[in-house]
Amino acid sequence: MNTSKPKTLVLVDGSSYLYRAYHAMPDLRAVPGDPHSAATGAIRGMINMLQALRKEVPADYAACVFDTSGPTFRDALYADYKAHRPPMPDDLRAQIEPIHEVARLLGWKVLAIPGVEADDVIGTLARAAAQQGVEVIISSGDKDLAQLVDAHVSIIDTMSGKKRDVAGVVAEFGVPPSLMLDFQALVGDAVDNVPGVPKVGPKTAAKWLQQYGSLDALMAHAHEIKGVVGDNLRASLAWLPQARELLRIKTDLDLSPYIPGFPALDSIAISAPDIEGLRRFYEKYGFKTLARALAPAAEVASAGQGMNAAAPMPSDPAVADGVDSSVGAPAAPSAPARRYEIVLNWPDFERWLATVQAAELVALDTETTSLDEMRAQIVGISVAVRGGEAAYIPLRHDGPDAPAQLPLDEVLARLKPWLEDAARPKLGQHVKYDRHVFANHGVQVHGYAHDTMLQSYVLEVHKPHNLRSLAERHLGRAGINYEDLCGKGAHQIPFAQVAVERAAEYACEDVDECLGVHEALWPLLEASAPLRRIYELEIACSEVLFRMERNGVLIDTAVLAAQSRELGQRIMQIEAEAYALAGQPFNLGSPKQLAEIFFDKLGMPVIKKTASGARSTDEEVLEKLAEDYPLPAKLLEHRSLSKLKSTYTDKLPQMVDPRTGRVHTHYAQAVAVTGRLSSNEPNLQNIPVRTPEGRRIREAFIAPPGCLIASADYSQIELRIMAHLSGDHALLHAFQQGLDVHRATAAEVFGVSVHQVTSEQRRYAKVINFGLIYGMSSYGLAKNLGIEPKAAAAYIDRYFQRYPGVKQYMESTKALAKQRGYVETVFGRRLYLPEINSPNGPRRAAAERAAINAPMQGTAADLIKMAMVAVQKTLDAEKPAVKMILQVHDELVFELPAAEETWVRxxxxxxxxxxxxxxxPLLAEIGTGPNWERAH
Structure with missing residues (x-):
């Protein structure tokens, strides 16, 4: 009996991915920033997809299939077939031939056959392969291909992670693959302009096919179907057979002119990548990182060389051979011969301790039990002092074959003097996390001089900053992934159960790569004084954030419980009021029921429709309808209060650390491209403050007995930055004289004296001031103020007449951004705008708005970070009992002994x-109180 594993054919629906890659990727150019050079976004997206697919799915045969231009047999069947499809964008059309070329260079057979569609070629290949016992995997996001699925054919969508095998098709559509063609005929295909039965959606189609077994049987019993849909079905009986033929994927094409020997598959056997051809291609289209990642097999060093003889580490065959034997992916470039050691005894430990104590800079990392930085415990520690040399000290591995390890407490005791010595420079990747981990064990690490995550964040804010991405980008090295070691999802094992040899390779690789990335990035920062200052600010801010996270904020759970009860009662009351307004009970979260009540029963106007043609009841629609109708207003209030309850009053008590009685948020420092910090687990920066219920949440953020909460924030910081950047005389004068800037703006715009400005005029001016900072159009301003677009446009024109410096700043900033591809903050932080020269109008317009706003948001982010560092330095020197506990945008929150109130104020x-x-002048205002809300 033959028990060998069946061979696999991978088929890529190239035409499906072309468009998805084009729309998903930014506007990349062969010459970055030059809008006249060749567009490359779709090419890069296809390369990413093909490389990922080849890595994830080992294949014996492979083809990438594309549509061709020109008519197909379906156009002859139905003149309106695909009639509504817009023409392919010129930028995408120009990338098709390069995509075909690079697919071939990557080892794929490329097929584009005139007169038929890619789906038909895929269907024919899939059926022929399945008949030969070959397993077929189709990579596509197109649901039409589900009709091909059977026991030997499945579909994966690498962009969404969705898999469609027989069970997956049934679960998704309610019918087996054998009925998918009938299902599609009933539902129709709006993309290809193939009508189905009017008013028949997926649920109705599935129900009918489940009941009658096929489209033919349903048509024979059409007289039994009641109601409007029955009438529509009977009216469609003559059309349905033609719809089915249009949607039927051919599986019997003669492909022998294009695939020699077909139906044999030998001529589409997957081949090794053409390394030199790829190198030339990548250089031609500006893919420098991809070009650097290529290397001849002979140049690649075997993994694990030089390992401690007491614990040999196996070579990784994928690296040793230079090409991953299962997928044919190009190997990483040559790296130094690696000497990674596992430290299991005291003599080796003492030798490495002496090494790190003598080193100028040491890369340091921890392997832990958790990503929760306040609870994570150490499993092992790794260090590296020079390229290719690293050691891993396993401390708590408890797998079945785990060797005897050195005692954790004693190892930390011996390392502690070095770890806590600020004069011994250390390097890490996301060092704030490691600070917490060591602090969980009573060790306060000092001397972190560098953080590769923050180096990347300052130099290349628009790119990923995780170590794997940094190593691939700057070292051309593809390391071991955590999931390769521990698995995924429910089957993931703790790191402590990973075999020590494999864990050591991973941990040593981390610190080795961290050191290499630092050596690549640090010279770039040294070469730019402004960027180096920003980086040094980020390093100092990281230390302050660590202390703030450690401090946490005290929560009164009883206050939140009372608020939760009140919110629950109010939510129930609103539901009753909504039922009364609707004249019936209904599900407040059901778009279908809302649409029926709004538009059919109550006769409200339809504002917009969803992509599928349904009448929309989303938040934007509710807000518009709420202007004239009470029921949508009730629903908005219901949603707002329900979110408050679930996100804050119910959830915050669950997030209190039982050891401290406090909530410890995590501040993500390298996420926002503007330099702003973000808070998560829990997010304390998004607590709503525009409603009384939202503001009350802050009453639960309290001071301990004998203490107060203080809240200090910058006043109108972004408007002040706009005045500084634009140099506009009138705006500078308003701030220099300490005027109410919104009142001063109203006086300018409405042509009255400052004393004559009404509250309504001031409100308009405030919206204009802040709106223009965010690039608001006249349409947006009109919507915000509830006025006609012409009136809004007139206000904006008058504003720019009175503040010509602001207009000049906006125009010059956009021009400079188009020229350089980035803008800068006052202090030199660079904010990249990849879409600033995009031929796509909406993307380009969004980038232009960002070009105006980003320098202000970024400068505000720099200022609050500078304030955090300066304030913490003063607190350490003069008032150590005062603790900084929160940062929210332009606000800093403190916990202080009541005796320090005067000093703090x-x-x-x-x-x-x-x-x-x-x-x-910068202006900061402060308030104090027993809780955060009272401090405002």
């Missing part, structure tokens, strides 16, 4: 206002 605003010298 005077000194904190002064420190915040003095961190920078702009053309307008």
């Amino acid at each position: 005077h000194e904190i605003p002064r420190l915040m206002a003095s961190v920078a010298d702009l053309r307008v």
Whole structure:
């Protein structure tokens, strides 16, 4: 009996991925920033997809199948077939031939056969392969191909992770693959302009086919179907056979002119990548990182060389051969011969301790039990002092074959003097996390001089900053993934159960790559004084954030419980009021029921429709309808209060650390491209403050007995930055004279004296001031103010007449951004705008708005970070009992002994206002109280 594993054919629906790659990728150019050079976004997207697919799915045969231009046999069957499809964008059309070329270079057979569609070629290949016992995997996002699925044919969508095998098709569509063609005929295909039965959606089609067994049987019993859909079905009886033929994927094409020997598959056997051809291609189209990642097999060093003889580490055959034997992916470039050691005894430990104590810089990393930085415990520690040399100290591995390890407490005791010595420079990747891990064991690490994550964040904010991406980008090295070691999802094992040899390779590789990335990035920072200053600010801010996260904030869970009860009662009351307004009970979260009540029963106007043609009841529609109808207003209130309850009053008590009685948020430092911090687990920066219920949440953020909460924030910081950047005389004058800037703007725009400005005029001016910072159009301003677009346009024109410097700043900033591809903050942080020269109008317009706003948001982010560093330095020196506990946008929150209130009220605003010298004075305001809300 033959028990050998069946061979596999992988078929890529190239035409499906062309469009998805084009729309998913940014506007990349062969010459970055030059809008006249060749577009390359779709090419890069296809390369990414093909490489990932080849890595994930080992294949014996492979083809990448594309549509061709020109008519197909379906156009002859139905003149309106695909009639509504817009023409392919010129930028995408120009990338088709390069995509075909690079697919061939990557080892794929490329097929584009005139007169038929890619689906028909895929269907024919799939059926022929399945008949020969070959397993077929189709890579596509197109649901039409589901009609091909059977026991030997499945579909994967690498972009969404969805898999369609027989069970997956049934679960998704409610019918087996054998009925998918009948299902499609009933539902129709809007993309290809093939009508189905009017008003028949997927649920109805599935129900009918489940009941009658086939489209033919359903048509024979059409007289039994009641109601409007029955009438529609009977009216469609003559059309349905033609719809089915249009949608039927051919599986019997003669492919022998294109595939020699077909139906044999030998001529589409997957081949090794053409390394030199790829190198030339990548260089031609500006893919420098991809070009660097290529290397001849002979140049690649065997993994694990030089390992401690007591614990040999197996070579990785994929690296040793230079090409992954299962997928044919190009190997990483040559790296230094690696000497990775596992430290299992005291003599080796003492030798490595002496090495790190003598080193100028040490890369340091921890392997732990958890990603929760406040609870994570150490499993092992790795260090590296020079390229290719690293050691791993396993401390708590408990797998079945785990060797005897050194005792954790004693190892930390011996390392502690070095770890806590600020004069011994250390390097890490996301060092704030490792600080917490060591602090969980009573060790306060000092001397972190560098963080590769923050180096990348400052130099290349628009790119990924994880170590794997950095190593691939700057070293051309593809390391071991965590999931390769521990598995995924429910089957993932703790790191402590990973075999020590494999864990050591992973941990040593981390610190080795961290050292290599630092050596690549640090010279770039040293070469730019502004960027180096920003990086040093980020390093100092990381230390402050670590302490803030460690401090946490005290939560009164009883207050939240009471608020939760009140919110629950109010939510129930709103539901009853909504039922009364609707004249019936209904599911407030059901778009279908809402549409029926709004538009059929109550006669409200349809504002917009969804992509599928349904009448929309999304938040934008509710807000518009709420202007004239009470029921949508009730629903908005219901949603708002329900979110408050689930996100804050119910959830926050569950997030209190039982050891401290406090909530410890995590501040992500390298996420926002503007430099702003983000808070998560829990997110304390998005607590709503525009409603009384939202503001009350902050009442639960309290001070301990004998203490107070203080809240200090910058006043109108982004408008002040706009005045500084634009140099507009009137705007500078308003701030320099300490005027109410919104009132001053209203006076300018409405042509009245400052004393004559009404509250309504001031409100308009405030919206204009902040709206223009965010690039608001006249349409957006009109919507915000509830006025006609012409009136809004007139206000904007008048504003720019009175503040010509602002207009000039906006135009010059956009022009400079188009020229350089980035803008800068006052202090030199670079904010990249990949879409600033995009031929795609909406993307380009969004990038232009970002070009105006990003320098202000980024400068505000720099200022608050500078304030955090300056304030913490003063607190350490003068008032160590005062703790910084929260940062929310332009606000800093403190916990302080009541006796320090006078000092805090005077000194904190002064420190915040003095961190920078702009053309307008900075102003910080402060309040104190027993809780966060009262401090405002």
